[in-house]
Amino acid sequence: MLDRIKASLPSLAPAEQRVARLVLGDPRAFANLPVSELADRAHVSKPTVVRFCRSMGYDGLSDFKLKLAGSVSEGVPFIHRSVDVDDKVGDVLVKVIDNTVAAFLKYRNDASTWAIERASEALAATYQTGRRIEFYGAGNSGIVAQDAQHKFFRLGVNAIAYSDGHMQVMSASLLGPGDCVVVVSNSGRTRDLMDACDIARKNGATAIVITATGSPLAAAGHIHLAADHPEGYDRYSPMVSRLLHLMIIDVLATAVALRIGGARLQPLLREMKNNLRNKRYA
Template sequence: MLDRIKASMPSLAPAEQRVAKLVLGDPRAFANLPVSELADRAHVSKPTVVRFCRSMGYDGLSDFKLKLAGSVSEGVPFIHRSVDPDDKTSDVMVKVIDNAVAAFLKYRNDASTFAIEKAVEVLAATYKTGRRIEFYGAGNSGIVAQDAQHKFFRLGVNTIAYSDGHMQVMGATLLGPGDCVVVVSNSGRTRDLMDACDIARRNGATTIVITATGSPLATAGHIHLAADHPEGYDRYSPMVSRLLHLLIIDILATTVALRIGGGRLQPLLREMKNNLRTKRYA
């Protein structure tokens, strides 16, 4: 329903377009507010609100609201809503949360389980042979690489993370057959990451790339895990792609842990937890 409204906007009259923007901006609020409040927020007359609903193919405002409420209840709409400087705190909270949840739900529907399965097989095989798994990322993605290293380190994996371009090139140079490198990048166009990925691949290491579809990095690795989400670079908004990358890392770490098996892993995690208790206040 929201996709249809968005696609119909160019054909609507200017006043009806303002109503459409109000719907897309906060569909839940639109479904619950009275017509007078909707008209005030859209800066249109009450008949214009009703006319917009009929333009969308519904009997009137009540019918439109009923269908909208049902559509929204099925899940967060897959649209990116940028925050604005004049947003209230409540607006910012809703937009940031909705953007993150929408990205997760879209990834759940779009993700290639075949690609994830291939990546898990490589990571698990690298662990079993005692070879190295390295995580590379630059800037914001460098933090994701560090988080990934922490998750796999806890599993007893021989791993390290680099966010410095020189260290990435040096680390990739030392890799060989049986090793694995996971490269994380939102843009997929960072020169240092591309160089490190190419070097690791030439040396025989398996390369897994977590990046946007269609980017140069997406075709540079052996296995591509697509992470596609629009970012409002011109707005004051957090990078949802960072959360999406962390989610993908969590999926990989969890699945690899299951492949390792509880018989080998559970005693290690239990001992680690017991040893860390001394670091906490009772």
């Protein structure tokens, strides 16, 4: 919730921005103070405080305070950082979705378009020369790698995904100049992925890494696509991180598709759709 408020700050009216900064400065106090005190501290009117809450998508101040109190709790270990043990299903729905939306908005505001541009250019160049594109991931990130392979396979790209550490190392050993490897990791500290990335890079392949800033893997690739989020990889189940990685893959696939060009892709995708029609009930 706090990440969502930060991401929305530039789009708010000046008076509502003062309320937002009050929330961000001391969320626990905001959740407990009366509206009159909040208005005085933010130097706004009481209706402005309520209007800010509604601008953020809540029914009013009471609803906003309820959700805010939940978002600044410690969460449930190994389940979700924003969810409390006594939350009702409605609370879980709001918290999980808000947490994800906030992470997406933060990524939209912080993402390096320069890095995405470099990554899409490298992938498109590999496609143009008929060289190999490989996706590596472990655990949940292995599922993201498989999704990436499926996305690029539909574009006619010679791509494959590996989630087994031995297969990653063996396949990376066969890569060379002109090939491209995309390594996905939440923590950026998985040894198998680090080993495979190092081998691919030493063999001359272009290494694109999708992982957290400051991690060992972030420094191991040629191109780093930062996937930063508030979800602790050692304490909570991967939820936001997995969705963020999938979104980054979607962005890459779309950017590469535009570089390949509609004249080449449209007939291919049209034929694929037509061939799939008899697989569905009318």
